[in-house]
Amino acid sequence: MQKIFIALALALITLSCTSTDKTQVQFILDWKAQMEHAGFFVAKQKGFYEQEGLEIEILEGSGAPTSARVVGNGTYKLGVASGSATVMARVRNIPIVSLAVINQQTPVVVYSLVEKNITTPQDLIGKSIGVNIGGTKHREFQAFLRHQNIPEEDIQLMGMSEASPAPLLAGQVDAMLGYTEDQPVTVELQGHAVNRLALSDYGIDVYSTNIIANESFLKENPDLVKRFLRASLRGWQHAVDHPEDAVAAYMAARPESDEAFNRANFKYLIPLLQSADTQQQGLGAQTEAKWQQTQDILHSLDMIDQKVDLNLLFTTKFMPE
Known part of the structure; x- marks a missing residue:
């Protein structure tokens, strides 16, 4: 009887430890960390990722096309790219999907x-x-x-x-x-x-910074992706509502950066995050019409030689309800 009790106790302890474990995910930016990534740092500092059962490691990138490529090949599962880099990647059959658009227009x-x-x-x-x-x-x-x-x-x-x-x-x-x-x-x-x-x-109204996912990872881990996106957009909304927290969270990660520049930078960044679509759908909104317009402009500039199926390019089903 005592052995059974001990076994049950150990099982409960194991279950408790497992339930508090966080899923570790590496998230690659499109460039060196800047204030344009502040919402992600807010989500991390405020514990929004942790509340979703995630432990996110934010990694610096070396350009949106590179981030699109390494997310597409599975080196990383989630990342930041740009509207143009996302379209050009899909034209080259790189399997990435846009989950949300942070910068609603070109800066x-x-x-x-x-x-x-x-x-x-x-x-x-x-x-x-x-x-x-x-x-x-x-x-x-x-x-x-x-x-x-x-x-x-x-x-x-x-x-x-x-x-x-x-x-x-x-x-x-x-x-x-x-x-x-x-x-x-x-x-x-x-x-x-x-x-x-x-x-x-x-007239040059194209999508800019966006959150992307590896297509296979997206299909295999829909709940994780939804939790990640919910926490990320919560971080961005908090950053917009409380710019001082955005600056503080970023500077906690990058204390060598210039505070005066960061404050002024974010003041000009906020309008880029907002659009008629975000007024209706919330931060991160993306629409078929705007993606079509983005790739139409890229095609007119010969930056792509063909257009892609928008159903492969982006999805809105992981957006917070």
Whole structure:
């Protein structure tokens, strides 16, 4: 009898330990950790993943196309990519699926010092623009020019790195391409007023940062994926509602980063997370119409040579109810 009691006690202890175990998952970002990933750090710091029975390790990536590839080949099961990288991956039969779109529109802007008086697309004619020739921003800018009926030869494109606004501040160019929450913020923090022309305001309305999953993993682990997505979007909603927590969570993970920049950065990031679709469906919303528009623009720029079945490209069935 005593042996039976001991056996039952051990079984209960084992069950208790098992019930508190967390499923460990590695989640790869599309680039080095930045404020544009703050919602994931909030979800981790606030215990949202833990409450879903998950232990998430957030790993830095080396570009959205690379993240799409390593999630597609199963090295990682979940990750962050971009709208264009997701479409281009599916065109190449890389098996990834978009679960949610964080950045509802492209963050690409043409930015300039206010004294240049560049406030409309037509003001760019005859101006010098710093651009990484052939890069993604350049391709989106080409679509922007076409949409505005501005011949590219009417713009003086200056090939250079877009990572730093130094050429703009040195007067080498009239304007540069950048991300609204990044390079222009650096200029503003140095005391300069900046004008932005957001490509999304002029017809280049494409999806940007999104959460992706390996297709096989998605089919085999639907409950885990649903819990992961619920916690992630909860983190993003908290970040939007409490920007100070977003900055704190990110800086806890990256204490070497600049707090003033992070605060200003997130102020410009929040509008990118919101759209008419998110007003109806919540953060992370994605629609067939917007994905179709995204791949139509990519196709018009010859970034893809064919279009993909949207049923393979994204799913909304794992979104929180």
